[in-house]
Amino acid sequence: MQDKTDIEMAARLKRARVTALIAGGFAVSVFLLSIVQMLKV
Amino acid sequence: MAHAATHDHHDHHGAPKGFFQRWVMSTNHKDIGTLYLIFSLTMFFIGGAFAMVIRAELFKPGMQLVQPYFFNEMTTMHALVMIFGAIMPAFVGLANWMVPLMVGAPDMALPRMNNLSFWILPFAFFMLLSTLFMPGGGPAGGWTMYPPLSLQGESVAYVIFAIHLMGISSIMGAINIIATILNMRAPGMDLLKMPVFVWSWLITAFLLIAVMPVLAGAVTMLLTDKYFHTNFFNAAGGGDPVLFQHIFWFFGHPEVYIMILPAFGIISEIIPTFARKPIFGYRAMVFAIASIAFLSFIVWAHHMFAMGLPMGAEIFFMYATMLIAVPTGVKVFNWVSTMWGGSMTFETPMLFSIAFVILFTIGGFSGLMLALAPADFQYHDTYFVVAHFHYVLVTGAAFSIMAAAYYWIPKWSGHMYSETWGKIHFWSSVISVNVLFFPQHFLGLAGMPRRIPDYNVAFANFNMVSSIGGFWFGASQLIFLGVIIHCVFFSKKKAADRSWEGAKGLEWTVPSPAPFHTFDVPPVIHDDELAHGNTDH
Numbered sequence: 001m002q003d004k005t006d007i008e009m010a011a012r013l014k015r016a017r018v019t020a021l022i023a024g025g026f027a028v029s030v031f032l033l034s035i036v037q038m039l040k041v
Numbered sequence: 042m043a044h045a046a047t048h049d050h051h052d053h054h055g056a057p058k059g060f061f062q063r064w065v066m067s068t069n070h071k072d073i074g075t076l077y078l079i080f081s082l083t084m085f086f087i088g089g090a091f092a093m094v095i096r097a098e099l100f101k102p103g104m105q106l107v108q109p110y111f112f113n114e115m116t117t118m119h120a121l122v123m124i125f126g127a128i129m130p131a132f133v134g135l136a137n138w139m140v141p142l143m144v145g146a147p148d149m150a151l152p153r154m155n156n157l158s159f160w161i162l163p164f165a166f167f168m169l170l171s172t173l174f175m176p177g178g179g180p181a182g183g184w185t186m187y188p189p190l191s192l193q194g195e196s197v198a199y200v201i202f203a204i205h206l207m208g209i210s211s212i213m214g215a216i217n218i219i220a221t222i223l224n225m226r227a228p229g230m231d232l233l234k235m236p237v238f239v240w241s242w243l244i245t246a247f248l249l250i251a252v253m254p255v256l257a258g259a260v261t262m263l264l265t266d267k268y269f270h271t272n273f274f275n276a277a278g279g280g281d282p283v284l285f286q287h288i289f290w291f292f293g294h295p296e297v298y299i300m301i302l303p304a305f306g307i308i309s310e311i312i313p314t315f316a317r318k319p320i321f322g323y324r325a326m327v328f329a330i331a332s333i334a335f336l337s338f339i340v341w342a343h344h345m346f347a348m349g350l351p352m353g354a355e356i357f358f359m360y361a362t363m364l365i366a367v368p369t370g371v372k373v374f375n376w377v378s379t380m381w382g383g384s385m386t387f388e389t390p391m392l393f394s395i396a397f398v399i400l401f402t403i404g405g406f407s408g409l410m411l412a413l414a415p416a417d418f419q420y421h422d423t424y425f426v427v428a429h430f431h432y433v434l435v436t437g438a439a440f441s442i443m444a445a446a447y448y449w450i451p452k453w454s455g456h457m458y459s460e461t462w463g464k465i466h467f468w469s470s471v472i473s474v475n476v477l478f479f480p481q482h483f484l485g486l487a488g489m490p491r492r493i494p495d496y497n498v499a500f501a502n503f504n505m506v507s508s509i510g511g512f513w514f515g516a517s518q519l520i521f522l523g524v525i526i527h528c529v530f531f532s533k534k535k536a537a538d539r540s541w542e543g544a545k546g547l548e549w550t551v552p553s554p555a556p557f558h559t560f561d562v563p564p565v566i567h568d569d570e571l572a573h574g575n576t577d578h
Contacts, residue, residue: 026251031254038258
């Protein structure tokens with residue numbers, strides 16, 4: 001039971017890291033875009 | 042079998058021994074939540090001390106206590122400390138403590154990043170506050186940091202670095218909350234079965250990752266304008282100072298909702314508990330929060346009506362802003378409907394929640410007045426605006442945090458707080474806060490500008506009343522501190538696992554105080570035990 005739970009938890013944590021990378025990538029993109037688009041001014 | 046396995050697991054992974062390992066190196070969501078809450082309470086008192094300086098100076102017309110530049114530093118620092126140091130970390134602390142407990146997760150998805158998110162903050166605020174002691178002083182151009190005013194002085198780099206650190210902390214915290222809610226929910230805890238507080242934080246976290254980088258971009262451009270001779274906002278070099286206002290408020294307006302959406306979630310937890318009814322219109326509440334979050338991206342220029350927008354833009358931003366009243370009205374209606382016919386009791390968290398509903402609505406109504414572009418030319422930059430946003434942020438956000446502290450402190454500490462002193466704190470706060478801020482509406486309508494250390498004698502009486510309310514409200518918060526310290530360290534009254542008779546949800550199924558580890562084995566979700574996420578309602 002505990003082993004099964006641990007395996008499931010490991011899979012969840014892996015998915016969580018992917019989610020975090022996507023969210024973090026989005027945040028960095030917004031930061032860079034907010035400056036880059038202003039360079040035309 | 043499951044129980045035995047869980048028990049062994051607990052034995053091997055108790056709370057670390059030693060202060061450094063337990064608190065500085067912590068990866069436990071409850072300990073990090075506690076750290077956030079202690080930090081935010083500390084900042085609340087520092088920011089409050091700045092407010093006391095402001096109200097003392099404005100007690101009478103004429104220059105009384107401080108120099109004008111120091112007064113400007115106080116208004117700027119009061120805002121920065123309260124927004125980024127008190128309100129936001131308090132909500133993150135509540136999320137850290139409660140979100141994993143509410144969704145049946147053993148911890149946040151990324152515990153080490155959680156530690157880093159918190160420990161960045163004390164350094165950021167040490168740097169920000171240290172500018173007050175530097176030659177030339179701290180920031181004094183207002184929390185909005187409009188150039189060229191904000192670029193005067195020598196502390197610009199420190200302030201901008203501090204803001205970058207706060208932003209990084211907020212973004213990492215938001216990413217952690219999104220990853221936790223989307224991936225760590227117990228089996229059976231569907232999205233539309235989650236408590237409204239969890240929903241409110243999921244939506245807030247998306248707002249955070251969308252707009253905090255915009256603030257980071259804006260202040261980075263300020264930095265390069267100041268030190269690297271770029272001309273993003275320098276009119277003499279072909280730049281545009283108004284552009285900064287657009288970028289800032291594209292961040293700034295969603296930021297206002299970042300400070301109020303979790304409050305909506307908290308109130309949506311407390312009112313059903315003390316009305317002993319499921320929340321009225323669960324799905325409507327969730328969709329209303331999402332609608333408000335969406336609308337927050339298309340209303341930013343209502344902060345800039347007076348700077349010469351094209352007529353079409355003024356009309357668009359005016360109507361878009363007024364549209365926010367619709368989902369907000371849905372929420373207020375649903376809170377009242379939840380109470381309607383309920384078997385209500387009035388413990389301290391419920392009192393703060395009812396005060397929230399009434400006083401936040403007053404702040405909402407003055408917001409509707411400010412949304413009217415033609416009228417805003419009269420109200421802009423006056424004390425009417427100060428009254429408006431303090432009703433939203435003090436009797437809104439801060440009251441909801443106090444309600445949350447009273448509501449969940451039995452779960453955190455294992456003890457009940459003193460209901461008598463809690464009620465004394467409530468009544469003292471709710472009366473004084475109105476003495477403090479309600480006269481400011483009249484001052485603003487009569488034309489008193491904000492951010493000034495001296496004023497016309499015509500405004501003397503209301504300012505004196507407001508200052509008395511301010512000192513009273515400030516002193517009232519010492520009662521809050523006393524109630525918390527007493528509850529955590531001295532209270533003899535043990536809290537039950539389900540500390541409130543009408544409370545539902547997973548967080549009330551674990552012991553009080555919540556053990557160091559919870560839900561190592563995912564809980565089984567029963568629909569009748571859900572807070573109010575049972576969509577059959």
